[in-house]
Amino acid sequence: MAERLLEAIGLNAAYAGYDGREVQAVDNCSVYIDEGEILGVAGESGCGKSTLGAVLSLTTRPPLYVKSGTLRIDGKEQELGHGVKIPREWRGEVVSLLPQGALNSLSYTAKISSLVVDVMRAHDPSIKKDEALDRARDRMKAVGLPPRALDSYPHQLSGGMKQRVITIISTLLNPRLLIADEPTSALDVSSQRALVEMLREMLNQRIMAGVIFITHDLPLLKSISDRIAVMYAGQIVEVGAAETIAERPWHPYSAALLNAVLAPEPETLTKKVFAIQGSPPSLVAPPPGCRFHPRCGLEMDICSEKEPSPRGDHMRYSKCWWTQQNPTTPINLDDVLGFKAKIDDVRDESLVAAIDHVAGPVVTAEAPTKEVS
Amino acid sequence: MRFSSRFYFALSLVLLVLVFVIVGPLIWSVDPNASIGGLFDPPQGVGSLILGTDNEGQSVIANLANGARTSLLVGLIAGIVATTIGLTIGLIAGYAGGLTEEILMGMTNIALAIPSIVVVILLSVALPQRNMVTLALIIGITAWPWTARAVRAQATSVRTREHIEVAKMSGAGFWSILGWDVLPYLLSYVVMAFVLQVSGAILTESSLSMLGLGPSNIVSIGMMLNWALAWGAVRVGAWWAFIPPTVLLSLIAFSLLLLQSSLDEVFNPRLRRGKKIKPVAIPAGQATRQEDYISPHSDGAAVGASTLLSAEAALGNDNAGAFADTPVPQERGEH
Amino acid sequence: MDALLEAKDLTKVFGHRNNEVRAVDNVTFTLPKKTITAVVGESGSGKSTLARLVLGLLPITSGSITFDGKDVTRLGAHDRAVYWRDVQAVFQDPFAAFNQFFTVERLLNRSLKLVPDKAEGSARREEALGHVGFKVEDVIKKHPHELSGGQRQRIMIARALMMRPKLLVADEATSMLDASLRVNVLNVLTDLRDKLDTTVMIITHDIGQACYLADQMLVMEHGVMVEQGPTKEVVFNPQHRYTKQLLADVPKLHGDLGEVPVA
Numbered sequence: 001m002a003e004r005l006l007e008a009i010g011l012n013a014a015y016a017g018y019d020g021r022e023v024q025a026v027d028n029c030s031v032y033i034d035e036g037e038i039l040g041v042a043g044e045s046g047c048g049k050s051t052l053g054a055v056l057s058l059t060t061r062p063p064l065y066v067k068s069g070t071l072r073i074d075g076k077e078q079e080l081g082h083g084v085k086i087p088r089e090w091r092g093e094v095v096s097l098l099p100q101g102a103l104n105s106l107s108y109t110a111k112i113s114s115l116v117v118d119v120m121r122a123h124d125p126s127i128k129k130d131e132a133l134d135r136a137r138d139r140m141k142a143v144g145l146p147p148r149a150l151d152s153y154p155h156q157l158s159g160g161m162k163q164r165v166i167t168i169i170s171t172l173l174n175p176r177l178l179i180a181d182e183p184t185s186a187l188d189v190s191s192q193r194a195l196v197e198m199l200r201e202m203l204n205q206r207i208m209a210g211v212i213f214i215t216h217d218l219p220l221l222k223s224i225s226d227r228i229a230v231m232y233a234g235q236i237v238e239v240g241a242a243e244t245i246a247e248r249p250w251h252p253y254s255a256a257l258l259n260a261v262l263a264p265e266p267e268t269l270t271k272k273v274f275a276i277q278g279s280p281p282s283l284v285a286p287p288p289g290c291r292f293h294p295r296c297g298l299e300m301d302i303c304s305e306k307e308p309s310p311r312g313d314h315m316r317y318s319k320c321w322w323t324q325q326n327p328t329t330p331i332n333l334d335d336v337l338g339f340k341a342k343i344d345d346v347r348d349e350s351l352v353a354a355i356d357h358v359a360g361p362v363v364t365a366e367a368p369t370k371e372v373s
Numbered sequence: 374m375r376f377s378s379r380f381y382f383a384l385s386l387v388l389l390v391l392v393f394v395i396v397g398p399l400i401w402s403v404d405p406n407a408s409i410g411g412l413f414d415p416p417q418g419v420g421s422l423i424l425g426t427d428n429e430g431q432s433v434i435a436n437l438a439n440g441a442r443t444s445l446l447v448g449l450i451a452g453i454v455a456t457t458i459g460l461t462i463g464l465i466a467g468y469a470g471g472l473t474e475e476i477l478m479g480m481t482n483i484a485l486a487i488p489s490i491v492v493v494i495l496l497s498v499a500l501p502q503r504n505m506v507t508l509a510l511i512i513g514i515t516a517w518p519w520t521a522r523a524v525r526a527q528a529t530s531v532r533t534r535e536h537i538e539v540a541k542m543s544g545a546g547f548w549s550i551l552g553w554d555v556l557p558y559l560l561s562y563v564v565m566a567f568v569l570q571v572s573g574a575i576l577t578e579s580s581l582s583m584l585g586l587g588p589s590n591i592v593s594i595g596m597m598l599n600w601a602l603a604w605g606a607v608r609v610g611a612w613w614a615f616i617p618p619t620v621l622l623s624l625i626a627f628s629l630l631l632l633q634s635s636l637d638e639v640f641n642p643r644l645r646r647g648k649k650i651k652p653v654a655i656p657a658g659q660a661t662r663q664e665d666y667i668s669p670h671s672d673g674a675a676v677g678a679s680t681l682l683s684a685e686a687a688l689g690n691d692n693a694g695a696f697a698d699t700p701v702p703q704e705r706g707e708h
Numbered sequence: 709m710d711a712l713l714e715a716k717d718l719t720k721v722f723g724h725r726n727n728e729v730r731a732v733d734n735v736t737f738t739l740p741k742k743t744i745t746a747v748v749g750e751s752g753s754g755k756s757t758l759a760r761l762v763l764g765l766l767p768i769t770s771g772s773i774t775f776d777g778k779d780v781t782r783l784g785a786h787d788r789a790v791y792w793r794d795v796q797a798v799f800q801d802p803f804a805a806f807n808q809f810f811t812v813e814r815l816l817n818r819s820l821k822l823v824p825d826k827a828e829g830s831a832r833r834e835e836a837l838g839h840v841g842f843k844v845e846d847v848i849k850k851h852p853h854e855l856s857g858g859q860r861q862r863i864m865i866a867r868a869l870m871m872r873p874k875l876l877v878a879d880e881a882t883s884m885l886d887a888s889l890r891v892n893v894l895n896v897l898t899d900l901r902d903k904l905d906t907t908v909m910i911i912t913h914d915i916g917q918a919c920y921l922a923d924q925m926l927v928m929e930h931g932v933m934v935e936q937g938p939t940k941e942v943v944f945n946p947q948h949r950y951t952k953q954l955l956a957d958v959p960k961l962h963g964d965l966g967e968v969p970v971a
Contacts, residue, residue: 044886159751188750188913189957193965216886219916223959246961260887262916263960264943266971269919275891279856535804538765542792543818543867557809 002034005210006056006095006177011069011080013055016062023283025051025064027234032314033177033210033227036203040225040242041214042257046280048234049214050100053181056212057097058086073176092123096175096208100182103162106154113150116169123173132172139168143201160191164198171208179212184220196224219263222246227315230254233281233291238318250311250318252296252336259333274337290321297335298322380635386628390621394445397438405435405592413611425613427597428604433613436592441621443593444575447509451574454513456567459520460559466521467528468555469547478525485518493577497586505588508581512574520566524559531558565633572629579622594618712875712907713739713762718771720757731757733931734771739875739924744901744908746918746939749928750954755911758928759879762909763797764788776874796868800880802860806852812863813848819870836869839904840896858889865896869904876900879911894921915958919943927951944971 013026025048033039043049054060055069058080069080073094078086099105106115113133120132137147149157149165157165163183171178180199184192199211215221221228222242230238230251238251249255256276262268278295281287287294293303300321308319311327323331403409403421408430416425416433424433466477496511497503531537532555540554581587582595583602601607601615720732732754739745749755760766762773764783772781780791799805806815816836820829834844840862852860861881868876878897882890898921900906912918918925918939925942927935927950935948946952946968955968963969 044888189915189954190750192959193957196965217959218887219959219961222961223965257887258961260891261961262914262920264915264919264955264958264969265960265962266944266969268916269940269971271920272895273891273920274895276888535799535801536807538797539799539805539864539867540807540818541765542763542797543815543870544789544792544821545818553810554807557807 002036004032005035005037005073006031006033007070007072008032008056009070009072011052011055012067013051013060013064013069014067015064017284021284024286025234025283026055027286029231029234029236030314031056031212031229031236033212035209037227038199038203038211038213038225040221040228041212041231042216042218042221042228043231044216044257044280046283047231048283049231050181051234052231053097053179053212053214055080056177057095057179058091059097059099089123092119093173093175095177095179096170096173098167098170098178098180098183101186102166102170102183103159103186106162106166108154111151111153112157112165112169116150116172119169119172136168136172139172139207140165142205142207143168143198145198158191160187160194163187163191164195167195167198167202171202174207176209177212178208178210179214181214182216183213184215184217192220196220199224218246218257218261230257233286234283235291235319237292237320239314240312240316240318244316249331250323251292251320252298252322252331253292254318255331255333256336276337290319296322297337298331300325377635377638379631379638383628383631383635386624387632390441390445390625390628393621394438394442398435398442401432401434401438403432403435405431405439407431413606413609413614415611416613424617425611427611427614428600428606433597433617436597437594437617437621440592440594440597440618441625443505443588443591444578444595444622445625447505447512447578447588447593448571448575450506450509451512451516451578452567452571454510455516455570455574456520456563458513459517459566459570460524460563462517463521463524463526464528464551464556464559467525468532468551470529470532474525478522481518481521481525484515485522489515490577490580493581494584494586497581503587503589505591508578508588509574512577512581516570516573516577520570523566524563527559527562528555531555561636565636568629568633568636572626572633575622575629576626594622710741711738712741712776714774715762716772716774718758718761718773719769720754720761720766721769730931732761735928735931735933737926737933737936739907739909741874741907742901742905743923744897744910744921745924745926746922747909747911747926747928748913748915748918748954750913752930753928754931755913755928756879757931759797759877759909759911763795763877764791793871794873795875795877796871796873797877797879798861798864798868798881800883802857802864802884803852805864806860808852811849811851815863815867816870819867832870836866837863839869839899840866841892842866856889857885858892861885861893862896865893865900869900872904873906875907875909877909877911880913881910882917883913890917897921915943915954927954940971944969 008029008031011026011029011031012024015023015025017023027048029048029052031039031052041049041052051064054064055066056071058071060066065082066080067082071078071080078090080086106112113136116136117129117132120127120135133150136150140147140150145161145164145168149161154162163186167178167180167183178199184195187195199213202208203211213221213225222245225242227240228242228245229236230245230253232253238245238249238254240250245254246258249258253276260273260275262273276295281291281294287304289302289304289306290296290308293299296303302321306321308321308324310317310319311324312318401421401423408426409421409432410426410430412426412428412430414422414426414430416423421432421435424437427433427436462477462481466474466481492515493511497508500507537550537554540550545554578587578593579595579598582593583599585599585603587593587596587599597618598615601611601618606612606614715738716736718732718735719730722729722731735754735758737745747755747758757766761768764780768781772779774780775791775794780787783791813833816833817829820832833848837844837847842859842862847855847859847863855863864881865876876897882893885893894917897908897910901908908921910918910921922939925935925937925939926933927942927948929950935942935946935951942951943955946955952968956966959965960967960969
């Protein structure tokens with residue numbers, strides 16, 4: 001039975017905008033991850049997944065403020081919030097962040113080895129240069145990377161190699177948890193695969209005890225994660241084992257996202273995919289109740305009144321009124337995508353007809369809508 | 374556009390100078406050429422002798438106010454001339470590329486290599502009559518090369534952008550693209566270059582006048598300095614004859630340069646330092662992670678945030694983040 | 709099916725002698741009328757360069773392109789303008805492709821220089837916007853920063869449609885869009901083929917997307933076209949080592965990494 005590695009409960013973080021307005025980017029999220037596990041965080045742009053990564057790795061900076069939350073790791077507990085001081089060792093040694101676009105931030109005129117020394121010295125100023133480099137070289141050899149990459153300049157390495165080297169560097173201090181934010185978006189598929197396999201290898205060797213992998217790419221997540229958390233509009237709407245979510249999603253948004261995945265598989269040749277109507281809500285004033293309800297074809301009255309309570313346990317749950325009330329019925333995608341003319345909450349048949357007239361009857365008999373946003 | 378405090382400070386300095394130049398001659402309305410006192414009379418009172426008299430017994434303050442006006446006008450005209458020439462050459466060279474660019478830049482480099490002060494002096498000496506406008510033109514005609522180079526560099530970088538290709542494929546012609554697709558993207562840069570040109574021209578005019586090559590019929594700050602030097606104000610210790618013009622000249626140059634650097638912050642969002650306390654100024658669309666498309670460079674400076682831009686509701690809904698249900702539920706559902 | 713565009717031994721070389729880079733190396737292919745062709749490859753494969761050669765935005769080093777029976781390999785400025793009435797493009801970056809100072813109206817009107825009649829111009833605008841799912845009054849006065857990424861790409865397609873082109877080249881048109889927004893743009897491309905008889909050439913690194921959209925697939929590696937054929941064949945019965953490796957490395961929803969999909 002795997003040990004619980006990290007519990008993060010009730011995380012709230014917001015961006016302070018001008019005029020005192022706040023953008024509630026992470027809204028009451030709770031994350032649980034066991035040792036040896038890769039937890040994937042999926043969602044589209046603006047859902048708050050990168051912000052969640054920043055909060056969990058304790059690297060938030062103004063204008064992003066953590067309003068509240070509790071982190072429990074290795075028996076130690078840390079409250080988060082405005083004005084709370086984070087112990088220095090936590091950052092980098094307990095939780096380490098591999099930020100988005102890290103491979104582009106390497107200094108062009110310095111060898112990789114100088115970055116290694118800088119990182120090690122930031123946490124232990126007395127460490128000798130050779131010592132730091134030896135540790136890095138051993139690490140590289142352990143996962144099968146050529147140690148001479150450390151003596152290269154960034155432009156001499158390919159994108160994939162750079163990203164792998166940076167991943168090693170971000171784990172030099174032996175963090176318990178590594179949070180990787182979109183580590184593969186700029187990489188080719190083959191480099192992506194190499195990085196993913198390297199992360200698995202690092203976990204096997206217990207270089208770190210767990211990984212949180214943040215990306216918008218669902219098939220990638222499914223291939224690497226043990227469990228996946230789906231985020232929408234700052235909230236976690238569903239969590240579960242990767243296989244389970246892929247086969248039996250418990251939330252209409254997850255179902256729609258999965259449907260929009262295009263992979264080289266036989267179904268792709270024949271299926272017809274449609275977009276979710278509308279667009280993600282404003283996080284300054286999100287919709288009442290369930291945040292997905294304005295775009296959801298399965299919407300019921302209660303959805304716009306109360307926020308859904310979670311159904312399931314904290315390793316597998318979803319927040320949706322409809323699935324709560326229909327626990328055994330699989331989610332029908334046609335219903336979610338709302339082929340009953342949901343346009344900005346106005347259910348007006350004449351409006352549908354007018355739009356169809358201008359837009360042209362583009363679709364076949366069973367799917368009469370286009371995105372109207 | 375968000376203006377920083379630095380901008381407001383610079384703007385107020387510039388306005389201060391302008392007020393002095395416009396209102397000064399009305400307050401101290403004595404004719405600057407009239408002798409109102411003895412040789413180098415020290416300052417007294419608040420009337421036309423507030424800064425004493427110069428070597429010809431003329432009121433220093435009156436000369437200063439009128440002279441500053443001249444200097445500013447020369448600076449403005451020269452600035453317009455130089456910026457126009459530099460912009461045109463740089464724009465065409467940068468966008469057209471190829472042989473056109475080589476020829477235009479070649480000309481520019483030659484013009485740049487010739488010491489402009491020498492040319493200005495020679496031209497000034499050659500002219501029989503030097504009035505304000507001809508002086509301004511001469512200065513403008515010799516000051517454009519650096520603007521041309523800078524504008525060309527900017528235009529070259531705009532040339533490779535995608536919207537130019539889209540414009541070409543829409544059938545737009547050379548001049549249409551130049552005017553509508555390239556120039557608007559350079560305008561902020563050109564404004565800043567213009568401010569620098571004005572500042573530079575004022576200083577050049579002062580140098581010329583100090584050398585005795587200034588406008589022959591009216592007073593300028595440089596002329597005042599010329600007289601002060603030539604007629605021994607320094608030796609005599611008549612500080613009021615040369616310190617005030619120097620201070621005013623420095624103030625003008627400084628305020629223009631400060632204005633220029635604060636404009637840079639306005640036009641280039643990445644330089645903004647923002648406030649230290651919350652709420653922090655966030656320019657529309659930036660840094661709220663609300664981009665609705667994935668930027669491969671992920672530098673956060675992309676625009677998107679159509680949802681934030683269109684959000685009209687006030688921040689009333691406070692419980693959107695609050696401590697509602699925790700996700701450790703009491704009920705156990707089926708898996 | 710007759711061919712709209714035929715490319716033979718198309719080559720593009722950058723640089724000289726020791727520094728030369730063969731971005732596109734002797735590529736031969738055909739674009740049949742009323743089809744969607746996908747050019748698939750990773751970064752550095754030369755696919756974007758190929759797109760620009762086809763569009764006439766880059767000069768060709770050697771080889772030939774025939775469009776609708778006419779040789780369009782080397783075009784003077786005037787001929788190129790004519791070519792651009794039949795061939796249009798949508799690019800990758802939905803923000804950089806717009807002049808941020810223009811409204812949608814301005815953007816679309818630019819293409820109307822050749823249409824002297826105002827009423828006809830206005831009708832074309834309405835038609836083009838309609839094809840991508842917009843009502844004219846909803847977007848015509850907007851600036852790019854007031855539109856979302858997906859909307860901008862669709863406006864770009866509408867701009868391309870103003871000329872009623874025979875060939876539309878979409879260069880990574882959806883890579884910067886979220887998965888759920890992407891779908892709308894992709895569906896528009898399919899509709900263009902089905903309803904307007906437009907031939908479409910999409911450039912993408914996303915083999916899944918190519919699988920969804922394309923009738924024919926061309927796979928490129930380092931400037932060389934390593935495999936081409938009907939999509940079903942290329943994806944589910946790949947012949948070349950590179951294609952097989954590409955398919956194996958792509959994560960799929962069903963099945964693991966390392967497996968080549970089987971139909």
